[in-house]
Amino acid sequence: MARSLETVHAKAKSYDWPFTVGDQRPKFPTRYTIPATGKDPFRMLIRDYVKMEAEKDDRTHGFLDGVLRMGTAGEVQPRFMECMKLTLPGLTFAEFAAVAATGGIISSVQNQELRQGYHAQMLDEIRHTQLEMTLRDYYVRHWRDPAGFDISQKALYQHPGGLVSIGLFQNFNTGDPVDCIVNLNVCVETAFTNILLVAAPQIAVANGEHAMATTFLSIQSDEARHMANGYGSLMAVLQDENNVPALNRALERHFWHSHKALDSLVGWQSEYGATVRPWSYYDQWQEWVVDDFIGGYIDRLTEFGVQPPRRLAQADEDVRWSHHTLAQAFAAMWPLNFWRSDAMGPADFEWFENHYPGWHGAYGGFWDTYRQLAHPSSGRLILAELPGLPPFCQVCQLPCVMPRPDRNEFRLVEWQGARYAACSEGCEWIFRTWPVAHAGRRQFWARYHGWDLADVIEDLGYVRPDGKTLIGQPALDLDRLWTIDDIRAIGFEVKDPLA
Amino acid sequence: MRYTVPGQHEVVATPPFEGHRTFTWFTPRRRAATEYELYTVGQQSDPGQWLHVGWPIRFDDGREPYTASSTAIRCGNWAGYRDPAGLWQRPYVAAANHTEQALARLIPAELSAGLGSGIDADWLDPMLSRYYAAWPFVEYGLFLALCYAVREALGDTIAFSIAFQAGDRMRHLQDIVHLMFDLAETREGFTDSGARDAWMTDPVLVPARENIERIVSCRDWFEIVVAVNLVFEPIVGRLMKTEFLARNAPRHGDAVTPLVLASAHTDTERHRAATAELVRLVLADPSHGDANRTVLAGWLDTWTAESIRAAEALAPLFSAGGAGTIGSCLSRVLADQLDLLAGLGLGGGQQAGAADPAASRAGRARRVGISLMLSAETEAAVVLVREQMPDSAVDLRGPYYKIERDGELDFDMAKLGDRLGRDIDTDTFLVSMSSYYGRIVVSDHHVTIHPEILPDRFRS
Numbered sequence: 001m002a003r004s005l006e007t008v009h010a011k012a013k014s015y016d017w018p019f020t021v022g023d024q025r026p027k028f029p030t031r032y033t034i035p036a037t038g039k040d041p042f043r044m045l046i047r048d049y050v051k052m053e054a055e056k057d058d059r060t061h062g063f064l065d066g067v068l069r070m071g072t073a074g075e076v077q078p079r080f081m082e083c084m085k086l087t088l089p090g091l092t093f094a095e096f097a098a099v100a101a102t103g104g105i106i107s108s109v110q111n112q113e114l115r116q117g118y119h120a121q122m123l124d125e126i127r128h129t130q131l132e133m134t135l136r137d138y139y140v141r142h143w144r145d146p147a148g149f150d151i152s153q154k155a156l157y158q159h160p161g162g163l164v165s166i167g168l169f170q171n172f173n174t175g176d177p178v179d180c181i182v183n184l185n186v187c188v189e190t191a192f193t194n195i196l197l198v199a200a201p202q203i204a205v206a207n208g209e210h211a212m213a214t215t216f217l218s219i220q221s222d223e224a225r226h227m228a229n230g231y232g233s234l235m236a237v238l239q240d241e242n243n244v245p246a247l248n249r250a251l252e253r254h255f256w257h258s259h260k261a262l263d264s265l266v267g268w269q270s271e272y273g274a275t276v277r278p279w280s281y282y283d284q285w286q287e288w289v290v291d292d293f294i295g296g297y298i299d300r301l302t303e304f305g306v307q308p309p310r311r312l313a314q315a316d317e318d319v320r321w322s323h324h325t326l327a328q329a330f331a332a333m334w335p336l337n338f339w340r341s342d343a344m345g346p347a348d349f350e351w352f353e354n355h356y357p358g359w360h361g362a363y364g365g366f367w368d369t370y371r372q373l374a375h376p377s378s379g380r381l382i383l384a385e386l387p388g389l390p391p392f393c394q395v396c397q398l399p400c401v402m403p404r405p406d407r408n409e410f411r412l413v414e415w416q417g418a419r420y421a422a423c424s425e426g427c428e429w430i431f432r433t434w435p436v437a438h439a440g441r442r443q444f445w446a447r448y449h450g451w452d453l454a455d456v457i458e459d460l461g462y463v464r465p466d467g468k469t470l471i472g473q474p475a476l477d478l479d480r481l482w483t484i485d486d487i488r489a490i491g492f493e494v495k496d497p498l499a
Numbered sequence: 500m501r502y503t504v505p506g507q508h509e510v511v512a513t514p515p516f517e518g519h520r521t522f523t524w525f526t527p528r529r530r531a532a533t534e535y536e537l538y539t540v541g542q543q544s545d546p547g548q549w550l551h552v553g554w555p556i557r558f559d560d561g562r563e564p565y566t567a568s569s570t571a572i573r574c575g576n577w578a579g580y581r582d583p584a585g586l587w588q589r590p591y592v593a594a595a596n597h598t599e600q601a602l603a604r605l606i607p608a609e610l611s612a613g614l615g616s617g618i619d620a621d622w623l624d625p626m627l628s629r630y631y632a633a634w635p636f637v638e639y640g641l642f643l644a645l646c647y648a649v650r651e652a653l654g655d656t657i658a659f660s661i662a663f664q665a666g667d668r669m670r671h672l673q674d675i676v677h678l679m680f681d682l683a684e685t686r687e688g689f690t691d692s693g694a695r696d697a698w699m700t701d702p703v704l705v706p707a708r709e710n711i712e713r714i715v716s717c718r719d720w721f722e723i724v725v726a727v728n729l730v731f732e733p734i735v736g737r738l739m740k741t742e743f744l745a746r747n748a749p750r751h752g753d754a755v756t757p758l759v760l761a762s763a764h765t766d767t768e769r770h771r772a773a774t775a776e777l778v779r780l781v782l783a784d785p786s787h788g789d790a791n792r793t794v795l796a797g798w799l800d801t802w803t804a805e806s807i808r809a810a811e812a813l814a815p816l817f818s819a820g821g822a823g824t825i826g827s828c829l830s831r832v833l834a835d836q837l838d839l840l841a842g843l844g845l846g847g848g849q850q851a852g853a854a855d856p857a858a859s860r861a862g863r864a865r866r867v868g869i870s871l872m873l874s875a876e877t878e879a880a881v882v883l884v885r886e887q888m889p890d891s892a893v894d895l896r897g898p899y900y901k902i903e904r905d906g907e908l909d910f911d912m913a914k915l916g917d918r919l920g921r922d923i924d925t926d927t928f929l930v931s932m933s934s935y936y937g938r939i940v941v942s943d944h945h946v947t948i949h950p951e952i953l954p955d956r957f958r959s
Contacts, residue, residue: 003680012676015639017699021709022716027647046670047599047677054596057589096542096655099662103649112639119642119669122649122662123588130588133538140521147518153541154524157549167555173650174556174564397555434559441555464517471518481514 009043038236040117073142077207083273085148085339089156090165095128101172108177124222148338167397168261183254185230191293206276244305255309256426260396267323280355318403337472374475393423445496454488535585542655570721573787577654615685622751632691635672640711642668648720707809728774730802742828865950867937868903879919
């Protein structure tokens, strides 16, 4: 038994055995056959893992300690921090959901080597959850406006923007175990989180926030192993060609869902949460998703029958607009946010038009009006100026005004006598294919149908400790903040568009 | 408040911002939230709490992501669970790293210093090469079982606690693997190639294997945690690892196996405490506590019988490699497990919550007291008593306080430190103690005075 990483790892993964008693049925049924072979290319042993992670923790937590002395919390662009009140809890939920996901995957994949890879991932996901909570604790203590960070877990589960995150990430641990792997390890971790965790830190630094950059980059240093878990699992599943059709459907489903949810949210954080924009989201998407993920990964699996997502071209078209539309929707519903929504100004207009030709024609008018109504003395809400409230997509949870209000692809889908909203052909396809999985969520607006907006805000708890000032505000430079009384005086009644 | 934005010259006047400077979605157990609470509590919610619009995603067959039916235990306050160790990722990884680095350094060093050649041949083979070498199968099985519980657990603090337990299992598995390599490098001809055969076919281990297989097959996540931490590990795990291997290794010239076992033992104690706390939570549930007690009792009966069978099968090891027979060791292990359960109000002990006819006449007999000379520590202790044990009588008598209570006086050093403003250990606390009555127990972090003059284990 000559010792090397290979021999120790080979031995450490040799403890599977065929059970002779007990209930042998799978705990999480799968439509796939999962061969008992599969590789963890990192050959991660616990002894090495904890050594590596302890070093990472020392560096990252050390920085979070040092950043207090640097006093940089006061130097961050307010836009960035305000958007982080939604973005960061949304990401933390992804990490948390992934902890349970790895528990389910380990229970389902009859292969010790893969199980060990997913076990390291389980510990990683706990690390990421708690590292992000450390960052949120830093923000709530030191960012000049803590309101929103202080309630962000409750708010995450109740705000429509939080549901975009929950709708995508709960799917990590809720579904066929192989589909969950395709969602978590293949689509989200190999493709989309690169933009959030690698590229977005550049935005953070450009806007004065270094703690987030350090934390996210340390997190992403674990994600490379998660990509390898996804790759190892895919290669195992692809050994049986009967798995290929289901695998392609799962890839189609989760690529589209990830695109809808993450491109909107991360694009919004990157561009509408920034004053300084070192890049455009669309360009980053081309690099990380199209070139690296599709071109450098999925295309190379085509010889095994894997098909690149059929809706890639549609996603490419949408990604030019969807985050702008989400930004507009979030701004329009600003009283219902647990962050302050800044108004875009002339410098923003110029940047957007340069990077997204046609932007001004589609969105400029909205932002002009938004700015005019931003002060509480206006006595008006832009929400009240809309023809109606948009329903939220039953699949991706985005408002059904996508990809652009003037190119809205909203459609109603009937299933078992009820009507459901879908924002796009892709989401309609997902709903029709997996209706039971997606039909359970009620419309946010339905809960508050007939309520005065002020009562909705109070029910959600989006009022500051003085009992009257709103957490959400429509600009960052107000000399007087909106109060619940201002909203009540307007008398806006919420109407469920599907009622 | 005024602020300037980098890259812009504008100076904007805004009103000051009102907001809480901490997370508000949970109530800390101590005065201020611990890092453990801040970083753990509130991750998991459901339609009964915050997710009012219902689950946005379900399993393809319509099952919700988390369901009460994932366990037969019912609890209205899963979110109220707190790991008594308050463990979170950074200290978990740091501690594991320290342990692993120590094992990686010490074991090869000890073996190469000549201790390896002194291990008795009949201990090395088959006790280590065949039987301890098979223990990674146990750890792997328990790891698998616990991972399922991580997926299904109905609370974030519960899931994380179990995830760390699963991590420990995988680590213990690999510690044994490392040890096998260390032994092979020290003793020519050493091989553990018989371990798999022992695990699959040797009558000494087959009942343990079947016990593990049934635990892994179990579909109730809470039952798994109970079967692992309150039954299998206290009976089979302790019999094999502590009573047989750790006690007998030195007699056979083996100084290294106890090192590996000691690190596992520390983790096992933490798992047991975490599970005990979980059991306390569900027994205290006002609506379901009694039903939960019945469910737990049924599980304990089933799994204890299974684990006793697995434990008894280990008898040949004690005959061949032990100082005596299995009998006294098994009795001790079973008695301690009963103590553990009795302490939770389960099994052979007093039924917690049941009417106690003696209580009304207990009166003075249940009173305990402590006298503390005035000091900063004492002032903090008085604050603690008034907050945590308000039914106590606190009497200032010139230079000292006398504190008395019907029941138990417990001074938790962590809570005391909170009120004192600095950490305090039991030794420092005892500096201020002039006298007491009742039965005092000093542990690492508590000074407790019990009314029962004898520990439960001495009662018939």
